[in-house]
Amino acid sequence: MFENAPIIKSTKEFTATRNACKLCAPLGASVAFKGIRGCVPIIHGSQGCATYIRRYLISHFKEPVDIASSNFTEEATVFGGGANCDRAITNVIGQYNPEVVALTTTCLSETIGDDVKMYIHDYKKNSELKDLPAFVTASTPSYQGSHMDGFHEAVGAAIKAFAKGGEKGTHINIFPGFVSTEDLRQLKYLLSDFGIEFVMLPDYSETLDNPIWNTYKRIPEGGTPVSAIETCGRAAASIEFGTILNSGALSGRVKNTKLSATGAEYLEKEFEVKNYRMPLPIGVKNTDRFFNVLEEISGKEMPIRYLTERGRLIDSYADGHKYIFGKKAVVYGEEDFVVAMTTFLDEIGVEVVLAATGGESGNLEDQIRANCPERGEQILAKNMFDYEKIREWCQENKPDLLVGNSKAYYIARELDIPIVRCGFPIHDRIGGQRIKHLGYAGTQDLFDQVVNTMIQYKQDHSPVGYKYM
Amino acid sequence: MDAFINDRQNSILTKGKDNAAIACGKASVAGSVSQRACVFCGSRVVLYPIADALHLIHGPVGCAAYTWDIRGSLSSGPQIHRLSFTTDLKEKEVVFGGEERLYKALISLIDTYKPKGAFVYATCIVGVIGDDVEAVCRRVTREKGIDVIPVMSEGFNGTKKDGYKIACGALSKLIGTDTSFEAPEHSINILGDFNLAGELWMLAEYYKKMGVNLVAAMTGDGRVDDIRKAHKAQLNVVQCSGSMIGLAKEMKEKYGIPFMKVSYFGIEDMSDALYEVAKFFKSEEMMEKARKLVTEEISKLLPQLAQYREKLEGKKAAIYVGGAFKAISLVKALRLLGMKTVVVGSQTGNVDDYNLLKDMCDDGTIICDDSNPNELSEFVKQTGADLFIGGVKERPIAYKLGLGFCDHNHERKEALAGYEGMLNFAKEVYASVCSPVWQFMK
Ligand code: SF4
């Protein structure tokens, strides 16, 4: 017989992290860099990190994800990774002919103090190639933060590397954060319907979610071109999803090699591009906020299509509210995702009892309180949590529902708690990249799922089963 | 192939065209998108299935997060191995050292999970910050009374193969520590099977039917206390020679236990694996039982295979797997299904393996070491393969290009070893190659 792990009090302290509810920084950075057109990320460090990260991403996106590695050996570790960095760039250029080469560091290259910026500077100086690609580098040691820090660091690095000032235009910048490829597509349709010109960074809606190919593409199509990123400094405004982003760190940084500013922050400071920062538009309230800002910036009214979408969504709230009211939910995953999901569940009458993340900003609790007017005060919000803590907490508190990525499936299974899969990663189903979360349409999908999951649970556990709700 | 990385030309050859030996066993070229992982990965996959041991990964979070429950190695009892423990180093430890954190982590985990032993994996960063992992392990061993074994597997210190060696070193520290055990007659250890999808249970059952006793499985459904007794077996049966052959050699030297290399994939190799053991024990009775078992199994299997063979006859396959030994078995197994191998490569093969592959394959077959997506997709196109056999990382390449795929790696959920496994293999290949969905991708 399979033995389950021992019953452990959720308050017990472990120095170790047990089943981490976060990933490491170069993963986030690689995803962000994949959203730049013609970009090949190189993870500067030893090979394992890159291979593991690729494998992890491939299992979610079900796509080829080419990320190169500078393949540190012992020699590089002792004498510095400069030579490896050079060779990696040369080989990536030779193999892929990329428009952009993006370097992201690892714990190893950071610890030995590699100066990647200098390597690139020297590389450019010494290279005999005529058309060198553009370069961007992100400093992403994982001991300074999770994959979300890496993600925002990379976006910030790209903005800093490429954005230029100049006469203001009418276009806007949109920084969607780490959302699904379907979400990115939805955002693009939505902004087009609004008649707003925009630059979205990153945009991996195609690069990480391609149609089938006739021939293998070394670099998949899609992504935001560098020429578009250049115009970000002249945009009328930025919209940035997420209120926690890469702020703060409970673990305390000793060195500060990172930008600690997001792309939008940088643009506001450097080029006076007004930044509208808001939670991910999940739920009616959050989405209303997003549309209000779009109306404000563009001076146009919400296209009728979205007004109807909104109406339909609220209509369905009425249809489904009873089945979920007062149900106790645990929400987990990336911090900004957790805040937005919790806000949504709060507005439909689900009681979020635990909001947990492996992230280390220390701001989760504040943001939950600020955004959840119904029950915000009673929600247990936990930074630096891991899945085993979540599991132990669930054992004691018996929630009705888990909402988040596929990694908590084992808890759902063991404790017979239904789970709504959303966010990242979804490793045990197809279509994780196509899950819609954002806007009225995304909220509609999530709402239907939450309600139906509760109904199905009841139906499956009913002695008779039933044919009507 | 001019767009390929120049340094890699010697690691690719076409049978009938190139006569030089293949270049292999080298570190990957910087800037390639290698399908290989690191030293740590090699150690981790070998030791992972030991189910009643604590596996603590000392380093920043990633190395542990990405290896959480990634193998389909089943346990018949404890499940501690499926938890991902890490010291999750922060900048403070990177600067001031992580020994204290490691010590505390070990103590609280051992107190709670009461494992029979513990493995502490040192990752890249630990090698650089200079933690004395061995000293911490010694201290905890003393205080907690269980073996806490350091696995010095810093990722940069070689290739995945080196990781296998280090893992074998860790196992050999356990082997021989149970001095009171006496093994019954006709006892073997099974090395190099990881009980993916319960394969070990199947094999153990076959051997049991022949009257062969299993002392320790390393490491499928592994237990610390069994491994301690492994030195008493009379024979080591080694599969997947890449990862475990070193340990077998060591045990031969140290304890005088002979070993034989086997493979459990495909009918021929599986049957040989049983016959060879019977031959070794020089027991006619055992041989008789083996023959009976093989005849029974095959007469059950062949009629079932026929329908698949009919559909698959003449189809072409590309193979890219971790170990070359496995590749060799796969070429044979595919032949049994009437299929031809047109591309074959591995992450960790050696010159002998590749020579053997060269002998087995038809002219025109491409043979490669440590390949990458660019190359693999090119090979597949050139040869017009219908099927790709590989791991998770190769799957999307195959699907993107509209060809079938069979997962033959650590993560798989279907048993592919043994006779039952051969049938599963045929079913899986058939289900993918003959699916009507490919019509839309031509
Ligand atoms: S060393 Fe750092 S970058 Fe590499 S996998 Fe581990 S946590 Fe991630």
Ligand code: SF4
């Ligand atoms: S840090 Fe080192 S040990 Fe960890 S995954 Fe990367 S290469 Fe492997």
